Amino acid sequence: MPVTLDYYLLLSAVLFTIGVVGVLTRRNAIVVFMCIELMLNSVNLTLVAFSAYLGDITGQVLVFFVMAVAAAEAAVGLAIVISLFRNKQTVNIDKINILKW
Amino acid sequence: MTIESFFTYSFSFAAVVAAVFMVAQKNPMLSAISLIANFFCLAGLYLLLHAQLLAVLQIVVYTGAIMVLVIFVIMLLNLGDETKLIERFDMWKVAGIVLVAGFLLEMIYIFLWSSGAGSNASLPEQATRIGEVEAMGRAMFGKFLLPFEVTSILLLVAIVGAVVLAKKRT
Numbered sequence: 001m002p003v004t005l006d007y008y009l010l011l012s013a014v015l016f017t018i019g020v021v022g023v024l025t026r027r028n029a030i031v032v033f034m035c036i037e038l039m040l041n042s043v044n045l046t047l048v049a050f051s052a053y054l055g056d057i058t059g060q061v062l063v064f065f066v067m068a069v070a071a072a073e074a075a076v077g078l079a080i081v082i083s084l085f086r087n088k089q090t091v092n093i094d095k096i097n098i099l100k101w
Numbered sequence: 102m103t104i105e106s107f108f109t110y111s112f113s114f115a116a117v118v119a120a121v122f123m124v125a126q127k128n129p130m131l132s133a134i135s136l137i138a139n140f141f142c143l144a145g146l147y148l149l150l151h152a153q154l155l156a157v158l159q160i161v162v163y164t165g166a167i168m169v170l171v172i173f174v175i176m177l178l179n180l181g182d183e184t185k186l187i188e189r190f191d192m193w194k195v196a197g198i199v200l201v202a203g204f205l206l207e208m209i210y211i212f213l214w215s216s217g218a219g220s221n222a223s224l225p226e227q228a229t230r231i232g233e234v235e236a237m238g239r240a241m242f243g244k245f246l247l248p249f250e251v252t253s254i255l256l257l258v259a260i261v262g263a264v265v266l267a268k269k270r271t
Contacts, residue, residue, distance in 0.1 A: 002223040013208040022124035024197035052150040055227040068252045072259030074167040078174045079266035
């Protein structure tokens with residue numbers, strides 16, 4: 001039996017959910033960051049699957065842009081983590097609450 | 102079972118296992134390595150979906166650039182074991198997991214029972230052509246030229262922002 005589009009959609013839903021669980025349960029800022037990358041990748045899988053099954057290239061071009069945005073996010077996000085660690089000596093996101101009021 | 106479906110199921114099983122391992126792992130370095138394994142499995146799935154250029158870019162950009170940066174920061178900050186971080190298991194965490202389980206069920210319901218026509222079809226013939234570099238290049242420098250240029254400006258802004266943020270205050 002050939003692999004259907006529904007299978008890829010379910011797989012990316014499961015991967016996205018694992019990423020959300022990681023963001024909600026982990027306290028290490030870098031691990032939270034990696035979980036966000038996982039969520040971006042599961043959405044990429046959805047876009048590639050739709051692009052392949054519908055025979056339209058737009059989804060794959062969109063994945064290219066998502067990758068560029070993820071690279072930019074990685075650079076800025078890790079710079080923020082380094083700067084926070086320099087100021088507060090921790091990457092625990094419960095301790096970093098200076099933006100809360 | 103054809104060889105394609107065998108590889109699809111193997112790659113997706115390995116991707117889910119690597120993702121679960123990444124979330125459950127206490128050591129951030131092992132989490133990063135699990136995420137790299139997950140990215141390799143996703144690159145294999147892209148190849149099976151005939152997205153050859155994206156499979157290569159997935160390995161080069163994600164595992165080659167982004168994850169190397171992440172591992173570099175983990176080693177630079179010398180985070181090591183996470184036992185120093187207080188891992189609380191409070192009600193907010195349980196509430197979050199329950200909420201996420203509901204979200205997953207909702208997505209499964211939408212995908213399986215409300216999906217549109219043609220969702221059960223196999224890969225069309227033109228799928229093999231659109232993943233190639235030529236088709237991607239024609240689309241990117243033709244129809245999507247403006248988003249492409251905006252992306253380059255975004256990357257420039259990110260470079261400047263990262264330098265400014267990580268610079269030591271004098």
